[in-house]
Amino acid sequence: MRILLAHNNYSVQGGAEVFFHEIGRILVANGHEVARFSCAEDGLEAPEAGYYPEVPHYSAGGLIAKVGRVPSVVYNKDARESMARLIEDFRPDIVHAFAIYGRLTPSILDAAREANVPVVLSCNDYKHICPNYKLFHHGRLCEDCKGGRFYSALLNRCCHDSLAVSAVSMLEAYVHDRLDVWRKNVDCFLFASRFMAEKTEEFWGKGRVNMDFLRNPFDADAHHVPLNAGDYLLYFGRLIDEKGVDVLVEAARRAPGVSVVIVGDGPDREALGRAAETLDNVRVVGPAWGEELKEWLRGARAVVVPSLWHENFPYVILQAFAAGKPVIGAERGGIPELVQDGPHGWLFEPLDVTQLEERMLTVMALPDETILEMGTATQRYVAEQFNDAKIYADLERIYKTVIS
Known part of the structure; x- marks a missing residue:
């Protein structure tokens, strides 16, 4: 053909x-x-x-x-x-x-x-x-x-x-x-x-x-990261209004015991950086790719995808899964189809800062064994389905x- x-x-x-x-x-x-x-x-x-x-x-x-x-x-x-x-x-x-x-x-x-x-x-x-x-x-x-x-x-x-x-x-x-x-x-x-x-x-x-x-x-092997429970929540991707990163920062403000790392670049980077400077638990570290991004993923407990627009099929979720990280995802577009398809994470209503804060606190309080079991499931899922x-x-x- x-x-x-x-x-x-x-x-x-x-x-x-x-x-x-x-x-x-x-x-x-x-x-x-x-x-x-x-x-x-x-x-x-x-x-x-x-x-x-x-x-x-x-x-x-x-x-x-x-x-x-x-x-x-x-x-x-x-x-x-x-x-x-x-x-x-x-x-x-x-x-x-x-x-x-x-x-x-x-x-x-x-x-x-x-x-x-x-x-x-x-x-x-x-x-x-x-x-x-x-x-x-x-x-x-x-x-x-x-x-x-x-x-x-x-x-x-x-x-x-x-x-x-x-x-x-x-x-x-x-x-x-x-x-x-x-x-x-x-x-x-x-x-x-x-x-x-x-x-x-x-x-x-x-x-x-x-x-x-x-x-x-999706090449799951190329994005594979050894399983690790991690101790912070990670956002990585474009820093622009439809991605809802400002909602994540506000949720972190209300949950000072939860560490959040934001990796990426875009038109909102400067504003997010200024907001992070007022918080002890949020870091905006700029863009990262390849092995550097894998290191940030390895240290994360879960990945947050707080999008406000109707994401179609975000690659960041597949990358998170390949790294053995469950996802806290906004109930927008195609995100629920990935997050709900097995024990792969949690959903929250976009713009509901209180609900996102509760999800973040829940994830950080889970036993490491539970996080690792979910990571095993996400890696298996992405390898089998894509x-x-x-x-x-x-x-x-x-x-x-x-x-x-």
């Missing part, structure tokens, strides 16, 4: 690119021919790089450049033509698309349809139903655009708190809705969480599109169903 994978970025910038490349790796390991389609990057040495279109980021350049770039942000004709050339030369049996909005754009799906190549689309966020892709802005959940009311994006300035970016995102949503580019061109939408699938049906109507489930591949063989079995089933 020949599979063409399409994603905005080839170089790894975050979890979305890891997903894109991991799917390719698993397919190649199982004997399939795989081609990848992305935007051009300086110095990129990819086999298909000659097909990649030059797509500047919308934010690059001055006002005139940004205005002139708006049509290609909504519907990139150059990307469509480049995709058509690659399809003609590679002759894929199926196209598997990932995050393509804003740069490659859904125009490339038109190229696949015109070549009679079926398409599956992995939805890692809510961009197909929400102009700002989060269903969240300015500290609150939001579904104001439901029913095609995309002007709400402009009224709310929900995209980077910018009128200009919100206006472009509003226009993008209206054009895609009018052209019906998603539902017309995608044979099957793939979701990692049932929450996102159900939310999509709320916006589009039950049964209007074909859906299936494909969890993100290994290559299981992910490939789902991929093969989905592709064959769509092609037939």
Whole structure:
């Protein structure tokens, strides 16, 4: 089988690119021919790089450049033509698309349809139903655009708190809705969480599109940490408002006997650092990766995921599980699907500081033996549910169903 994978970025910038490349790796390991389609990057040495279109980021350049770039942000004709050339030369049996909005754009799906190549689309966020892709802005959940009311994006300035970016995102949503580019061109939408699938049906109507489930591949061995009960609670990830780290800091303020370590970077780092300076039990230590992050995980008793937005399928939970750490997770999005799937942690109501404080105190009071037993369960779970063989079995089933 020949599979063409399409994603905005080839170089790894975050979890979305890891997903894109991991799917390719698993397919190649199982004997399939795989081609990848992305935007051009300086110095990129990819086999298909000659097909990649030059797509500047919308934010690059001055006002005139940004205005002139708006049509290609909504519907990139150059990307469509480049995709058509690659399809003609590679002759894929199926196209598997990932995050393509804003740069490659859904125009490339038109190229696949015109070549009679079926398409599956992995939805890692809510961009197909929400102009700002989060269903969240300015500290609150939001579904104001439901029913095609995309002007709400402009009224709310929900995209980077910018009128200009919100206006472009509003226009993008209206054009895609009018052209019906998603539902017309995608044979099957793939979701990692049932929450996102159900939310999509709320916006589009039950049964209007074909859906299936494909969890993100995860190399548990690469993130394995020897079991250790630990003596502090750990947050690691982006420091930005939708992650709810300020709620964690406030809960720590009320529980001075609980030590909390915050690892990460982002626009809220400075404010969180100032808050931590007033507390003896909270440390903001900046970003950490690889072995340094493993050391922070090894010393933790549990990991806290206090997200305020509807997280889809957060990698941080899988990393925590691989390190043998149970999770105190907010009851948002796909988080409960991971935390409740076995003895893997505890849930709390987002924004309920008192409930989070109680969970934190409970975890610190548990016997070390209980924490280690939960750690054994989390490591077993992530190794069994996210290994290559299981992910490939789902991929093969989905592709064959769509092609037939």
